[in-house]
Amino acid sequence: MAEGGVATCPQVFVVDRQASYISQPSGKASRWPRVSQKFLLLLLGLTLLGLVVEACFIYGLYKKTEEFNLCKHPLCQNLSHPQTSGQQGGTIMRQVGPKESNEIPTVPPHLDQVQQKPFAQLIGANDPKGENDMVLWVYEDASSHGMGYDGKGRLLVEKEGYYYLYSKLTINAAEDCSVIQHKVMKKTSAYDLPILLLRSKRNRCQTKSHSAKASGGEDLWNSFLAGIFHLQSDDKIYVILENNTKIRPGPTDNLMGAFMIFPGKILQ
Incomplete structure (x- = not known):
């Protein structure tokens, strides 16, 4: 109690339940969600635009592929109609002979093919025995081009290149024993x-019984040699x-x- 017997009243606090204690955001903080939404919309639009451009590109490739498959493209038409494309380009392929003819059409050879490579094939002479065991040949009835013959068994090379050489001889080995080279x-x-x-x-050695069975006293066998060699002009x-004396004469x-199989010389 206070002095003088007068009591003091206690202090009363009043609580306002309607008061809001939630802090309101400032105006600057509320702008960020709007900016992020606009950025996401822009990225979504660019993505859709890229998909549309890619779809157009794929569709264009599909149309070109379809034109080739259906043979509508001009290049495909030229391949399927070579005569038309040849006339447009200025080159015309002419058919030789009528369509119903059985003759094989001939095409004029190229200028490089007109000049044939050298070749020669000599046949054996009726008397093939030359000097120093050399075999003689007949050149008058031979097939040759670009190569000569000296009349003594030697074939003359006129152009340098790689040649396929071959030789075949028929030999009578009726003797009991003989060495043939x-x-x-x-x-x-x-x-x-x-x-x-x-x-x-x-x-070549044979028994007496075998030699007796040989008809006409002959035992014939062939010797064949062949190879590729580089030859120069004036080679023989x-x-x-x-x-x-064991050679059997005859053409x-x-x-x-x-x-010749290759002209000139291969550089290594």
């Missing part, structure tokens, strides 16, 4: 001595048969030939 030689101006290109060597190619039993 068939050679293809080359004589060139770069060397004094001849060069051996091909050789076949065989020891010839064939040697050691002990050439069909003996051959010698050469033909």
Whole structure:
């Protein structure tokens, strides 16, 4: 109690329940959601635009592929109608002979094909025994172009290049034992001595019973040599048969030939 017997009234606090204690955001903070929404809408629009452009590109490729498949493209039409495209380009393919003819149409060869590569095939002479065991040939009835013959068994090379050389001889080996050597030689101006290109060597021995069965006292067998060699102009190619008395004469039993397969010289 207070002095004088008068009591003091207690202090009363009043609580206002309608008062709001939630803090309101400022005006600057409320702008960020709007800006982010606009940015997301812009990215979505760019994505849709890219999809539309890609779809148009794919559709254009599909239409071009469809034109080729249906043969509507001008290039496809030129391939399917070569005569029309040839007339447009100025080149006309002419058909030789009527359509109903059985003749094979001939096409004029190119200028490079007109000049044929050198070749020659010599046939054996009726008397093929030359000097130093060299085999003689007949050149008058031979097939040749761009190559010569010296009349002594040597084939003359006129153009440098790689040649396929071959030689076939028919030999009578009726003796009891004999050694037979068939050679293809080359004589060139770069060397004094001849060069051996091909050789076949065989020891031929037979029994008496076998030799008795041989008709006409002959035992014939063939020797064939072939190879590819680089030859220069003025080279001479010839064939040697050691002990050439065993050779069987005749144009069909003996051959010698050469033909060019590549002109000039391959640089390595």
